[in-house]
Amino acid sequence: MQQHLVISLISDDKPGVVERLSAVVAENGGNWEDSRMAHFAGKFAGILRVSVAGEAAQGLRDALSALAAEGYKLQVEDTSTLAAGPQQTIRLKLVGNDRPGIVREISRALAARQLNMEQLETGYDSTPWSGEPLFTAECTISVAEDMDLDGLRDELDEIADELGVEIDCEEVTATL
Incomplete structure (x- = not known):
């Protein structure tokens, strides 16, 4: 069963931020689905949604947590899909x-x-x-x-x- 995660990110703005994050997502079986990211006053901030197989979700969470040592501030949340009318x-x-x-x-x-x-x-x-x-x-x-x-x-x-x-x-x- 697929699980969806929403990840918010803030780090110092420098080359390779998106590459590093996308590598961690891909190496841990995640699929980058949707994102909004921008440079603000020397910082790089963004939010993204990824999907990952349920059995790989914890591994992805752990790998994302390890990015803190590299100066990335990440918040990872599970998503839920609410049924809405038209x-x-x-x-x-x-x-x-x-x-x-x-x-x-x-x-x-x-x-x-x-x-x-x-x-x-x-x-x-x-x-x-x-x-x-x-x-x-x-x-x-x-x-x-x-x-x-x-x-x-x-x-x-x-x-x-x-x-x-x-x-x-x-x-x-x-x-x-």
């Missing part, structure tokens, strides 16, 4: 002058509706015309296929007005 994917895109509380207000609106962020990517830059701090965010959420999105859009519009940002909420169509 889902639709929604993408939120936000752009506006940076200010404290933007992520909090958006996440609060989603949490109040029991909606879970599947993915969140934020960025900080300067506007090309004035040099003002510019905040961008893109968030993916899954909601029940039959959910009425009008209330969510209305609340996001109110938040956008309060924060002085622009928020687009769009349904994502599956591509085959």
Whole structure:
């Protein structure tokens, strides 16, 4: 029986971090399935999902733990698959002058509706015309296929007005 593990990683940024981690996964019978990784202020951080045969899972866990001696900070968690009804994917895109509380207000609106962020990517830059701090965010959420999105859009519009940002909420169509 296959087991799935979610592994979070942080280490000093240096050549070979992904190679070393992928070698440990492969050498211990794991299959690298999905990941998000990036360089942040001299550190390398990421999260990945691997599958491994149940009888090889502990060996993989032990090998990953041994990476601590090389400066890797890893957290390994078992995953569970929850059955959900038909889902639709929604993408939120936000752009506006940076200010404290933007992520909090958006996440609060989603949490109040029991909606879970599947993915969140934020960025900080300067506007090309004035040099003002510019905040961008893109968030993916899954909601029940039959959910009425009008209330969510209305609340996001109110938040956008309060924060002085622009928020687009769009349904994502599956591509085959």
